[in-house]
Amino acid sequence: xxxxxxxxxxxxxxxxxxxxxxxxxxxxxxxxxxxxxxxxxxxxxxxxxxxxxxxxxxxxxxxxxxxxxxxxxxxxxxxxxxxxxxxxxxxxxxxxxxxxxxxxxxxxxxxxxxxxxxxxxxxxxxxxxxxxxxxxxxxxxxxxxxxxxxxxxxxxxxxxxxxxxxxxxxxxxxxxxxxxxxxxxxxxxxxxxxxxxxxxxxx
Numbered sequence: 374x375x376x377x378x379x380x381x382x383x384x385x386x387x388x389x390x391x392x393x394x395x396x397x398x399x400x401x402x403x404x405x406x407x408x409x410x411x412x413x414x415x416x417x418x419x420x421x422x423x424x425x426x427x428x429x430x431x432x433x434x435x436x437x438x439x440x441x442x443x444x445x446x447x448x449x450x451x452x453x454x455x456x457x458x459x460x461x462x463x464x465x466x467x468x469x470x471x472x473x474x475x476x477x478x479x480x481x482x483x484x485x486x487x488x489x490x491x492x493x494x495x496x497x498x499x500x501x502x503x504x505x506x507x508x509x510x511x512x513x514x515x516x517x518x519x520x521x522x523x524x525x526x527x528x529x530x531x532x533x534x535x536x537x538x539x540x541x542x543x544x545x546x547x548x549x550x551x552x553x554x555x556x557x558x559x560x561x562x563x564x565x566x567x568x569x570x571x572x573x574x575x576x
Contacts, residue, residue: 377418381411502530502538505559507566515566516553518573521546522565524557536563 385407392400507515522531523544531552532539538560547555549569559566 377414379411381407381414385411500538501528503561504530505561505564505566507559511566511570512553514573515559515569516550518549518569520549520569520572522549522552522569523547524552529556529558530560531557531565532560533563533565533568536560536565538562 385404388400388404388407392398392404521534523534523536523539524531524547525539525542525544528542530538531547531549532544534546549565
């Protein structure tokens with residue numbers, strides 16, 4: 374627009390000079406009209422340049438489709454830690470009272486330990502005999518017997534009264550069915566299940 378206004382001013386000057394030199398009033402009127410058009414073009418061009426400058430200096434608005442935060446876990450507040458499960462420990466009723474027996478500790482099996490003999494499992498520690506290996510059918514029969522065996526608190530085996538592993542230890546009598554129910558297993562040294570089943574067959 375500014376270039377056009379400059380051209381119109383140049384045309385108006387040329388027409389003014391020609392109209393004055395030739396004494397033509399038509400050239401003078403055309404020169405005045407060209408000057409007015411040049412002025413209008415100059416004003417329009419200046420306003421357009423100012424608007425372009427203002428648009429260039431105006432800060433850009435963020436787009437509506439802005440990228441989400443880097444960590445979406447913090448978009449809706451601080452992170453929530455998961456609840457830590459609490460281990461339930463069953464209460465010990467009448468601990469230490471009369472008739473209370475501590476259940477046996479779970480046996481620790483050593484994979485590389487040799488088998489003591491046929492029908493026997495190796496001992497779980499230095500002074501504890503292994504468990505007698507009994508078929509499930511015979512173990513079920515023993516669990517129904519009322520015969521008496523001996524147990525030591527905190528030890529996993531039940532024994533016959535004459536078992537050498539009871540020597541020097543405090544032990545108590547217990548029906549074999551109750552001993553099995555409490556989690557005790559037969560001693561491999563005195564083999565109570567074999568003896569008890571043989572006695573039951575003789576009755």
